[in-house]
Amino acid sequence: MSDLSHFDDAGRAHMVDVGGKESTDRRAVAGCHMVMAPATLQVILAGTAKKGDVLGVARIAGIMAAKRTAELIPLCHPLPLTRASIDFAAEGDDTLLITAEVATAGRTGVEMEALTALSVAALTVYDMVKAIDRAIVIGDMKLLEKSGGKSGHFRRER
Numbered sequence: 323m324s325d326l327s328h329f330d331d332a333g334r335a336h337m338v339d340v341g342g343k344e345s346t347d348r349r350a351v352a353g354c355h356m357v358m359a360p361a362t363l364q365v366i367l368a369g370t371a372k373k374g375d376v377l378g379v380a381r382i383a384g385i386m387a388a389k390r391t392a393e394l395i396p397l398c399h400p401l402p403l404t405r406a407s408i409d410f411a412a413e414g415d416d417t418l419l420i421t422a423e424v425a426t427a428g429r430t431g432v433e434m435e436a437l438t439a440l441s442v443a444a445l446t447v448y449d450m451v452k453a454i455d456r457a458i459v460i461g462d463m464k465l466l467e468k469s470g471g472k473s474g475h476f477r478r479e480r
Contacts, residue, residue, distance in 0.1 A: 384443030
């Protein structure tokens, strides 16, 4: 178990000591697709959902989630984020692509912050339109890219 950074030699969970690590600019981008009825996507894009501006509310929810990741995910370090953004794009007539980008200058990465932001943004979209489409699928949530730190740059092959 000692090969996993969140476990000590005895197999007990602990928060990783990043005190000796170099501070670098760090960035992570995560993405997912939401597949829904074409009419649901049109309501979202037109901004005519009964609950209001779906994408605007989901964007704020995702940014707020990125800032609170350390409160939600055990063993994550609280980080001073320098950037958190959520973007949306339609793909075809039934799919909403969501991407979250998070950055900091620090001693540990922001992958969890990007994935948490993405998750909450997607769940917020679902919550705001579930009355018209309960069959929405939130799928293929993944890290797309990360940079900074000892492990360097990662970009998912498409």
